[in-house]
Amino acid sequence: MSIGVFDSGIGGLTVVKRLLSVLPKESIVYFGDTARVPYGSKSNATVIDYSIQNTNFLIKKNVKAVVVACNTASSIAIPELRERFNVPIIGVILPGADMAYKETKNGRIGVIGTRATIHNNAYSNAIKEIDNEIEVFEKACPLFVPIVEEGWTHHRAVYEIAEEYLKDLREKDIDTLVLGCTHYPLLADVIQEVIGKEIKLIDSGIATAEVVRNEINRIGLETNSAVPGNLDLYVSDIPTTFKQVAELFLGKKIEEVVKVEIEELAKK
Numbered sequence: 708m709s710i711g712v713f714d715s716g717i718g719g720l721t722v723v724k725r726l727l728s729v730l731p732k733e734s735i736v737y738f739g740d741t742a743r744v745p746y747g748s749k750s751n752a753t754v755i756d757y758s759i760q761n762t763n764f765l766i767k768k769n770v771k772a773v774v775v776a777c778n779t780a781s782s783i784a785i786p787e788l789r790e791r792f793n794v795p796i797i798g799v800i801l802p803g804a805d806m807a808y809k810e811t812k813n814g815r816i817g818v819i820g821t822r823a824t825i826h827n828n829a830y831s832n833a834i835k836e837i838d839n840e841i842e843v844f845e846k847a848c849p850l851f852v853p854i855v856e857e858g859w860t861h862h863r864a865v866y867e868i869a870e871e872y873l874k875d876l877r878e879k880d881i882d883t884l885v886l887g888c889t890h891y892p893l894l895a896d897v898i899q900e901v902i903g904k905e906i907k908l909i910d911s912g913i914a915t916a917e918v919v920r921n922e923i924n925r926i927g928l929e930t931n932s933a934v935p936g937n938l939d940l941y942v943s944d945i946p947t948t949f950k951q952v953a954e955l956f957l958g959k960k961i962e963e964v965v966k967v968e969i970e971e972l973a974k975k
C-alpha cells in the first residue's frame with residue numbers, strides 16, 4: 708500500500724521531497740489539484756469540499772494514510788476528513804507547530820502563510836494548544852506563491868516583497884519563523900536573509916515527514932520492500948509550465964504525470 712499525499716497544486720511536492728528522504732522505500736500517490744489552485748484565497752467551505760474529493764480520490768487508490776501537504780487545507784479541513792475517512796489523516800500544521808515550539812528559546816514565534824491559513828489562526832491555535840504562554844505573530848504573504856511558481860526564487864523583486872511582508876515580524880523579537888505554506892521552503896534563502904540569520908526557520912514538511920514515519924510504524928503498515936518506492940503523480944490540469952515548476956519543487960526529474968478529470972473527482 709502507498710502513502711497518499713494531496714495539495715492544492717504542485718507545492719506539496721516540497722513535502723513529497725521530505726517524505727522521499729525520510730521514507731525512501733515507501734511508494735507515494737500524489738494528487739495536485741492544479742485545475743483549482745489556489746486554495747489560499749478560497750472560502751473554508753470550498754476548501755473542505757475539495758479536500759474531501761481529493762482524499763476520496765486517494766482512498767480509491769488504496770492508500771494506507773493521507774498526508775494533507777497543503778497548509779491551507781490542513782488549517783481548515785482536517786476534522787472533517789478525519790470524521791469521514793478511516794485511514795490516518797496527517798496534516799502539516801501540528802508537526803510544524805510542534806517543531807517550532809521545541810525550537811524557540813524566547814517563546815516568541817513568527818508564522819507566515821497564505822491568507823486562509825493566517826486568517827484561520829491555524830498555527831497560533833496549534834502552538835497555544837501546546838503552551839498558552841508562547842507569543843505567536845502571524846503574517847499572510849500571498850504574493851510568495853505566484854512568485855515561486857514563476858521560478859523567481861532568488862530574483863531581486865522577491866527581496867523587496869519579502870522586506871515589505873517581514874518588516875513587522877522583524878520588530879517582534881521572534882527567534883523562530885514557521886514557513887507555513889508549501890511554496891515557502893523554496894524562498895528560504897531570501898526569507899532567512901531578510902528576517903535575519905539568527906532566526907530559526909521551520910519547514911513544516913520536514914516535521915511532517917517524521918510524523919508520517921511514526922504513524923506508519925504505529926499502525927504497523929511500514930513497507931518491507933528493499934527497493935525505492937514508486938512516485939505516482941496525478942493532477943487535475945497540466946499547465947504548460949508544469950514539468951519545469953514541478954521539478955523545481957521536487958528537486959528531481961519527473962517521469963510521468965496523469966491528468967484526472969474534475970468531474971471524476973466530484974463523483975461520489
Ligand code: DGL
Pocket residue numbers: 714715716718719744745746747748776777778779780821824852887888889890
Ligand atoms: N498549497 C498552499 C498552502 O500550502 C499554497 C497554494 C494555494 O494557495 O493553494 O497553503
